Amino acid sequence: MNYKGGVGKTTLTANLAAEIANRGHRVLMIDLDPQTNLTFSFFTVEEWNADLRNTRTIQRWYDGEMPGRDIPLEQLVLTPERVNAKVKENAGQLDLISSHLGLINIDLQLAAKLGATTLGESKRKFLQVHGCLAAALKSPAFADYDLVLIDCPPNFGLVTKTAIVASEYILVPAKADYLSTLGIGYLRHSVDKLVTDYNDYLGHGSVGEAGGKRIEPKFAGVVFTMTQIHAGQPINTQRMQIENTRALGDMPVFRASVRNSPRYFAEAGPDGVPPVLVGAIDDPVSRELRALSDEFVEAIAGGKHRS
Numbered sequence: 001m002n003y004k005g006g007v008g009k010t011t012l013t014a015n016l017a018a019e020i021a022n023r024g025h026r027v028l029m030i031d032l033d034p035q036t037n038l039t040f041s042f043f044t045v046e047e048w049n050a051d052l053r054n055t056r057t058i059q060r061w062y063d064g065e066m067p068g069r070d071i072p073l074e075q076l077v078l079t080p081e082r083v084n085a086k087v088k089e090n091a092g093q094l095d096l097i098s099s100h101l102g103l104i105n106i107d108l109q110l111a112a113k114l115g116a117t118t119l120g121e122s123k124r125k126f127l128q129v130h131g132c133l134a135a136a137l138k139s140p141a142f143a144d145y146d147l148v149l150i151d152c153p154p155n156f157g158l159v160t161k162t163a164i165v166a167s168e169y170i171l172v173p174a175k176a177d178y179l180s181t182l183g184i185g186y187l188r189h190s191v192d193k194l195v196t197d198y199n200d201y202l203g204h205g206s207v208g209e210a211g212g213k214r215i216e217p218k219f220a221g222v223v224f225t226m227t228q229i230h231a232g233q234p235i236n237t238q239r240m241q242i243e244n245t246r247a248l249g250d251m252p253v254f255r256a257s258v259r260n261s262p263r264y265f266a267e268a269g270p271d272g273v274p275p276v277l278v279g280a281i282d283d284p285v286s287r288e289l290r291a292l293s294d295e296f297v298e299a300i301a302g303g304k305h306r307s
């Protein structure tokens with residue numbers, strides 16, 4: 001997540017998911033951004049219009065009386081063909097839950113569900129709404145996945161919050177410029193506030209069907225994307241921003257970064273297989289994406305604490 005758009009969230013989600021699936025793991029991606037870019041990295045607009053838009057998107061799940069009342073989340077799982085033909089060679093699996101442009105209104109609908117007349121009811125509804133995705137992902141239908149990657153919209157709205165409550169780790173793609181690095185402290189505080197509120201409410205007696213456990217999402221860290229490379233490393237001004245972010249210590253910073261390469265990512269195009277699986281193996285961007293995948297897996301597999 002990052003409340004900024006255009007920082008590489010979707011690109012990283014698609015490439016990390018594909019790379020890790022291609023290493024023989026079962027990976028699920030959930031597209032929560034109404035811009036639907038992750039979905040369209042794996043399906044053509046024609047396929048989506050014909051088979052998915054009316055029946056099989058996350059909008060149907062968030063819609064209605066309460067998320068999941070109309071349709072269980074597991075019924076929305078799709079297995080995009082082209083990328084799976086590739087990752088199956090290595091016994092991997094890559095599934096996706098599609099987004100929908102209509103998700104743009106869901107934040108307001110969810111907010112309306114928070115309305116309550118008593119303090120107790122208000123707490124119960126807070127937990128129920130914020131915890132809806134976490135609860136749905138506890139279904140045995142998802143137990144076989146090694147990894148679930150959620151691509152968030154560029155804001156800190158309710159849909160993003162349901163993703164944070166459902167997450168064990170938060171990955172923050174960012175550009176190495178002054179404003180972006182300033183925003184990281186703000187992001188950290190916003191997440192901390194949500195986690196504190198959620199856990200406080202849990203602690204207050206009868207929370208009814210919301211039930212649930214304390215949450216403790218950790219920051220996997222900041223990944224710098226679209227870096228300008230000169231003589232094998234990010235240019236001076238960007239290196240300074242990266243070092244600053246590290247020094248501020250709001251969250252870990254990945255050693256791996258992903259350089260700016262419109263050529264590499266444009267070639268992704270509409271064929272439904274992320275470039276990390278089709279680019280030349282020795283392409284510097286492929287190398288960076290594989291190094292990032294190594295570091296990410298290490299971070300979330302309870303690897304050593306990074307700073």
Ligand SMILES: Nc1ncnc2c1ncn2[C@@H]1O[C@H](COP(=O)(O)OP(=O)(O)O)[C@@H](O)[C@H]1O
Nearest residue numbers: 005006007008009010011226259260261262265
């Ligand atoms: N490392 C990169 N180099 C060049 N272009 C990139 C890179 N990463 C992403 N892009 C491009 O930048 C645009 C925004 O990236 P995207 O992943 O969609 O960002 P977000 O999901 O944060 O909005 C897309 O057109 C994408 O192809």
Ligand SMILES: [Mg+2]
Nearest residue numbers: 009010033037
């Ligand atoms: Mg995106």
